[in-house]
Amino acid sequence: MLKRPLNPLAGELNAILSRDGCAAASLLSERGLRAYFPHHGILGQGVDAKGCAINATLGTAKEDDGSPLRLQCLSDLLAIPDASFLYAPSFGVPELRKYWADAQLAKNPSLVGIPHSLPVVTNALTHALFMAAQMVVGRGEKVIIPNYFWDNYDLIFNEAFGGVFDTFPTFSRGHFNVAALRRKLLGRGEKKIVVLNFPNNPTGYTPTIEEADAIQAAFLEAAQAGKRIAAIIDDAYFGLVYEKGVFRESIFTKLANLHENILAIKLDGATKEDYVWGFRIGFITFGMKGLAPDQFKALEDKAGGLVRSTISSSSNIAQRLLLAAYGDPRYEEEKSEKHATLEMRYREVKRILRRHREYGESFTPMPCNSGYFMCIKPKCVDAEALRRHLVEKYSTGTIMLDGLLRIAFSSVPTDKLETLFANIDAAIRELKKGGA
Ligand SMILES: Cc1ncc(COP(=O)(O)O)c(C=O)c1O
Structure with missing residues (x-):
């Protein structure tokens, strides 16, 4: 039960996300239910005024010639358009979102043909993790996770949102412990939150192809048994796989279209994939079987609203630099x-x-x-x-x-x-x- 009345825009998104028995809304925390993007606020009104002869809407500053007011000592350093001095949209630069979506299909061929949301740009993976936790973790709720995990998870899932880690031993006889994950998924309670990170920090382990299949089977069994599962997938080190027989795609591909009870949330970004730790550009993408395009859009709106309420938007300069690099033949x-x-x-x-x-x-x-x-x-x-x-x-x-x-x-x-x-x-x- 929500303690305060809900903003009507959040209510609309929740209605979309619970339409026809869809389980997505039921997996959201109170903060997740409250999240919405203020399309009709300052940003929306600014969009309406785009192209007006006189535009006194947005909180940026312009030179008399209409270009961004800027310090020459900074723009001299940058071989990217001056427009990079302005805000990026809260959802991210559209061309970068499109590039990243296409790149995910190229890097994860099994995703082709599986409906999922467009990625929303975040302030790198830490922020994407924070947003995912904000959307699904309620105070006192268990978060299933292998016992070796990045220590910042504790600050995010437990300290910030009051989750309680429910760990299982990461390995059994030198392999990822799918049996223990399965037991946790099938354990008491209907709502399950799981965090998986491969390649893993700290162990440097990624499941083999067989283990990835077994992970998928465990999720399917639990979902068929009536569990509703939010699977948060941290792909920070995606692509850095060095052995044959190791699963090379994201585990998101195994879960995004598996069952109507599974909401898969993919967190990834340029930080480690493109060796730009300080740029602070990441993405959050949603997958769930049976969702219609407007339902994916509703999840994007919630994510966009959370970006707006935390950092307003991610660095435009970093997004433009990455776009330039992605288009570079080298x-x-x-x-x-x-x-x-x-x-x-x-x-x-x-x-x-x-x-x-x-x-x-x-x-x-x-x-x-x-x-x-x-x-x-x-x-x-x-x-x-x-x-x-x-x-x-x-x-x-x-x-x-x-x-x-x-x-x-x-x-x-x-x-x-x-x-x-x-x-x-x-x-x-x-x-x-x-x-x-
Ligand atoms: C598993 C894992 N996830 C997320 C992050 C954070 O990435 P970012 O720098 O993009 O916030 C790290 C960084 O060390 C990490 O090890």
């Missing part, structure tokens, strides 16, 4: 070069671990086949003590998470990886001897 080749650099480091890590069997006395490497990171589990040594010892004695930085050390091979020059692992091994042996 883009694909340069992108594969960077992929090759990361893959080389991944292969070097695997080679080091194969060559140094003695490291098995110090630590166990966790399953890893993709992404930026790999994790090790130190043997008989406290992971935090190890992390500190590595910083103090070996000038080697790693991250301690949940009793594991996370190693970002993505950011270590290939020729330093050998020393990195030798340092870890030596530090563990010293700590075991009590020589820290």
Whole structure:
């Protein structure tokens, strides 16, 4: 039950999203139900005035010649149109949304022919995660998640929106633990919220093709059993897969058109895919079987409204720069070069671990086949003590998470990886001897 009256525009969207028994509205949190885009507010009135001889609508400033009022010292730095100084629409620059939608089909061929929303531009993935949580997580609701996850999830899902993580062991015998996910999906309660992130931070794991099929089967079984599921899919590291047999598309492709009870929310972006961490451009896209175009549009409107109420709009400059890069003939080749650099480091890590069997006395490497990171589990040594010892004695930085050390091979020059692992091994042996 909503405690305050709903804005009529939100009411209209909710009616669209619950039409003909559609489950989408029933998966929304109170904040999700309240979300709407103010099409008739300042922005809408500004659109009406576009093309007027005198336009005194929008909160930007113009030179007397009508171009954006701007500092020359800034525009001299930019080889993109001066219009980039103005606001982007809350939904994102239309050409970029279209490009990203098409690019998703090229990167995820199984999505072709599956209806889904257009992507809405966010202030990178963190903001997209925040919005997804805002839309579906109610206070005290459980959020099913593998036990190894990016630590910022805690701030977003738990601290900001009062969710409660319901974790399951990520791995079982070296594989993604589909059986545990299935048990959680089939557990008590009708509404389920699940967060999946592949390639995973911190483990660098992506399910194999068989595991991805099994994940899909588990979702289908739960949905057929009457569970209504919001699946939040964090594709931050999409594309960085290094092994054969690993599922190369987004798990979104497996869920977006699976069952009328499953709302799949895809979060992705340029941050890691295009090596632009500081640009802050991401996307949120919705998929659900049986939704009509106006229902997808209603979800986009809710997302657009949440963008408007948090950051108003994402950086226009960053969106224009990305569009220019996507249209540049060098883009694909340069992108594969960077992929090759990361893959080389991944292969070097695997080679080091194969060559140094003695490291098995110090630590166990966790399953890893993709992404930026790999994790090790130190043997008989406290992971935090190890992390500190590595910083103090070996000038080697790693991250301690949940009793594991996370190693970002993505950011270590290939020729330093050998020393990195030798340092870890030596530090563990010293700590075991009590020589820290
Ligand atoms: C799994 C995961 N999701 C999301 C993010 C955040 O991405 P962005 O920088 O685009 O907000 C990160 C960043 O480290 C991440 O590891």
